[in-house]
Amino acid sequence: MVDRYDVAIAGAGPAGAQCARDLATRGYDVVVLETESEDEFPRQSNKSTAGTFPSMMSSFGIPDGVVMSYTDDVVLESPNEYYESYQPGAVLEFAEFKQFLVADGRENGAEYRFDARVSRPILDDDDVIEGVRYNGDEEVYADIVIDATGPAAPIASALDVVDLERENQAIGIEYEMEGVEMNHPEYADLRRAMMLRLDHEIAPGGYSWIFATGEDTAKVGICYIQNDRHREFAEAGKTVDGYLDDWVDRDPRFADATKLDGKVHRGSAHIQRPGQMHTDRFIAIGDTVPTIDPLWGEGIHKGMKSARAAAATVDRCLTDSERRVDAESLAVYETLWHRDVAPRAKSRLALTELLYLAPNERYDRLLRDLQRTDDDILAKANRGEKAGMARLLHLDDVPLLAKYARERLNA
Ligand SMILES: Cc1cc2nc3c(=O)[nH]c(=O)nc-3n(C[C@H](O)[C@H](O)[C@H](O)COP(=O)(O)OP(=O)(O)OC[C@H]3O[C@@H](n4cnc5c(N)ncnc54)[C@H](O)[C@@H]3O)c2cc1C
Incomplete structure (x- = not known):
């Protein structure tokens, strides 16, 4: 018998497990395939400092128990x-946070398979994904497949959707x-x-x-x-x-x-500018995109927001009586991503590159400036707004900016 779901998600990190929560709550048949064993979960993937903010906790109903x-x-x-x-x-206890997302998704009807290492896509005659292969020759079929395996990205890479550069x-x-x-x-x-x-x-x-x-x-x-x-x-x-x-x-x-x-x-x-994030019957979320904020590495909230954007896209496409799952129909995900998940991703990446190019003395000066600057300027610069960024630059930053421009031209 063919194993068939509305949605198959690879990876039970914050992004994959949140996407499963959202989809299960909306009544979809969703399966999550996670490479680690359940009794030790998460072990190798227990990697995060897990500092976050109240907006994440309230938007995603995260209980105080994991703080x-x-x-x-x-x-x-x-x-x-x-x-x-x-x-x-x-500051969350990251392992308990991950376990909560899994338990809550399950309560709402999501199915989890642990010890399930996803290796590659199953393609139809037109090279469109129709499922995934895991643990060698095991198979799961789905209308839409989501890669949420973080930097591993086996499906997104095989489909040439993302190119996470070393x-x-x-x-x-x-x-x-x-x-x-x-x-x-x-x-x-x-x-x-x-x-x-x-x-x-x-x-x-x-x-x-x-x-x-x-x-x-x-x-x-x-x-x-x-x-x-x-x-x-x-x-x-x-x-x-x-x-x-x-x-x-x-x-x-x-x-x-x-x-x-x-x-x-x-x-x-990976700290790089995201490119394509979807194709026919396929969406990439979380660190697979990558969605993580380049400046300070805030990846949990961003990844969960990308999960929510993907779930809303899936809902819209599968509600259609014809179940439109082609790339054009799923493109709404990329619009939502750029609007709600990481607006101004390009300027924030530029700000990050500039920041890490600066020498130690410039860091001291930046902090002295921040001590004198009102919070509004900082918030604007932090959002990647050019006016805020310009207020923190000095005339003697010209050589730094020139060095940055040279590197960009040579890239
Ligand atoms: C040292 C460190 C500190 C950090 N600190 C913070 C912080 O303070 N605040 C913050 O917001 N972010 C932080 N981050 C970033 C944050 O942890 C990530 O952005 C976030 O975990 C990404 O979630 P994800 O679900 O996209 O991917 P991941 O968390 O990478 O989850 C991927 C899941 O997929 C599973 N998987 C991998 N390969 C396969 C496969 N082939 N088949 C099936 N399953 C697979 C993994 O086991 C894992 O469970 C930190 C990251 C690191 C490394």
């Missing part, structure tokens, strides 16, 4: 300055630690904060972070893209683990801190 700590501020640090901005947030792959690692001095006299008070640090000596071409999870406990991590920017500032042969260990050894806030056993998280995501 490790609530925070009041976002703090930016540079080598010699810091800037605090009041922005309430939440040159744009950001890698990250973090420790959960205790005994961290969260209110050190030389630094900002981080007891209820998510802190991001721009400092090429610690994270060449990237950033590091301390996210409070309690009075003296925190998630402490580092990430960067291994591109020219990283190489310009990096020490030959030093790994991302080596950079994190060095920071933990040198920063006085970790003098009495210890790593929690078994609490190391690592993963990757």
